[in-house]
Amino acid sequence: MKYSLLLLFTLLTACAQLPPLFATTSTPQAKVSGCSVQVGILISLTGPLGGGRNQEQLNSMEMARDEINAQGGILGCPLQFVIKDDASVIEKGTAAAKEMAEDSTVAIIVDTRPANAVLAAMVTLDRYDVPVLTPAVSTNLITQIGYRRIFRLAAAQSDIIRTLYNFLQTLPKAAQVRSLATLHQLSTSGRPLFLAVEDEASRRGVALIISEEYKPLSKDYRQQLRRIKSANPDAVLFDADELQDGVAILQQAKELDLNPKMFLVTTGPFVRTAFLRAGSFNEYVLVGSQWTADVPWRDDSGQNAQAFLQKYSARFKAAPDHPGFIMTYTSIYVITRALEEAFASAPQNLTNGPRVRAELTPALRRLKMPNSLFGPIKFDEDGQNQHPVLITQVLGGKYAIVYPEAFRVQAATVPVPGWTSR
Numbered sequence: 001m002k003y004s005l006l007l008l009f010t011l012l013t014a015c016a017q018l019p020p021l022f023a024t025t026s027t028p029q030a031k032v033s034g035c036s037v038q039v040g041i042l043i044s045l046t047g048p049l050g051g052g053r054n055q056e057q058l059n060s061m062e063m064a065r066d067e068i069n070a071q072g073g074i075l076g077c078p079l080q081f082v083i084k085d086d087a088s089v090i091e092k093g094t095a096a097a098k099e100m101a102e103d104s105t106v107a108i109i110v111d112t113r114p115a116n117a118v119l120a121a122m123v124t125l126d127r128y129d130v131p132v133l134t135p136a137v138s139t140n141l142i143t144q145i146g147y148r149r150i151f152r153l154a155a156a157q158s159d160i161i162r163t164l165y166n167f168l169q170t171l172p173k174a175a176q177v178r179s180l181a182t183l184h185q186l187s188t189s190g191r192p193l194f195l196a197v198e199d200e201a202s203r204r205g206v207a208l209i210i211s212e213e214y215k216p217l218s219k220d221y222r223q224q225l226r227r228i229k230s231a232n233p234d235a236v237l238f239d240a241d242e243l244q245d246g247v248a249i250l251q252q253a254k255e256l257d258l259n260p261k262m263f264l265v266t267t268g269p270f271v272r273t274a275f276l277r278a279g280s281f282n283e284y285v286l287v288g289s290q291w292t293a294d295v296p297w298r299d300d301s302g303q304n305a306q307a308f309l310q311k312y313s314a315r316f317k318a319a320p321d322h323p324g325f326i327m328t329y330t331s332i333y334v335i336t337r338a339l340e341e342a343f344a345s346a347p348q349n350l351t352n353g354p355r356v357r358a359e360l361t362p363a364l365r366r367l368k369m370p371n372s373l374f375g376p377i378k379f380d381e382d383g384q385n386q387h388p389v390l391i392t393q394v395l396g397g398k399y400a401i402v403y404p405e406a407f408r409v410q411a412a413t414v415p416v417p418g419w420t421s422r
Contacts, residue, residue, distance in 0.1 A: 040082045040100040040130075042086065043084070056320045057324050060312065062081075064332035065080075074339050076347065084099070086113065108132070109132045114137065119139075139189045139193075143384040163403070165203075166404075171412070180234065181260070182238065183224055235262050241268055243269035253281075259419060287391070290387065293305045295401065299373050342359045343356075
């Protein structure tokens with residue numbers, strides 16, 4: 001299976017290039033001085049992908065670093081970042097990843113970039129002994145290809161799709177979904193997403209009656225949407241990496257009076273506050289989400305998301321737009337916790353770069369972190385965190401958690417009103 005996935009990834013890559021917050025469970029007594037822990041950060045700060053959510057992610061990691069160092073660092077060793085900006089160029093990022101991998105003082109690399117960039121770098125990084133943590137990318141391939149030292153904090157696409165189907169099965173008879181149409185982008189993430197949708201549909205007895213593709217930033221999706229309308233599905237599921245695509249698809253669905261029982265989307269730009277501000281056509285859209293500000297998760301100090309958002313806004317004079325910031329923030333605490341647990345009895349070994357790398361990978365696999373602002377953290381044997389997926393719906397211009405029941409803050413509105421009835 002992993003060989004098949006590796007072949008799929010190879011083909012996709014080729015196509016793409018044509019107070020304190022967290023307290024540790026234990027309180028280590030021994031500390032070491034005259035040392036530092038270096039964490040590599042791969043990020044797109046400039047170029048087409050620069051700014052915006054990427055700057056937010058760096059901001060949140062710097063907040064975590066400063067908080068940790070204010071509490072004495074990691075067993076007395078200050079936490080430091082080695083930041084590499086790939087300028088939104090995959091090859092440049094891969095070269096930077098190799099440079100950090102060859103620097104034994106870098107304990108781990110946090111790769112915040114899109115799926116195709118992460119996967120391209122992993123082809124190189126898998127030859128080295130450095131662990132890699134990717135906070136926010138959900139593409140299944142990240143942890144399914146078989147890379148030995150990759151860890152992912154966010155839920156995978158397949159988990160998001162599975163939770164969406166679980167939600168659909170709880171709906172009343174009038175809102176039951178027996179047929180589904182998909183519209184997915186031609187990208188590293190789009191095709192695997194469709195495969196996950198197709199696989200889950202066959203398991204649940206849902207008829208996948210039409211599947212359409214589009215090229216990102218095409219601007220005009222009417223041809224695909226007309227075919228979907230003719231098929232008359234109960235629900236339409238689509239994805240996008242770019243906000244412009246998601247907005248245009250909904251605008252044109254309204255223009256064509258495409259009225260399924262519901263529109264379903266997965267993370268990406270649909271979890272941004274910018275999506276909420278884009279127009280009223282987003283009302284009632286159901287979103288497979290990783291996190292919202294209303295989720296009840298707290299860190300070990302008892303602090304919740306709202307308190308953290310206030311601190312972030314106070315420091316950076318603006319509220320974050322994309323929830324990826326909470327994943328990158330949490331990733332720094334995950335690394336800290338794993339290192340403290342691994343070296344609690346021998347903190348002097350934190351000065352030994354190769355030893356730190358060798359111990360950190362198994363420490364991350366053993367890690368059980370029940371409390372964080374991103375929920376409980378526990379990686380499986382493939383490096384996938386078992387993160388609970390949330391289904392939210394845009395109601396009254398805000399995201400409301402409608403599933404699972406344990407997190408629900410409002411009942412879903414389904415079937416959704418037709419465009420002319422809103």
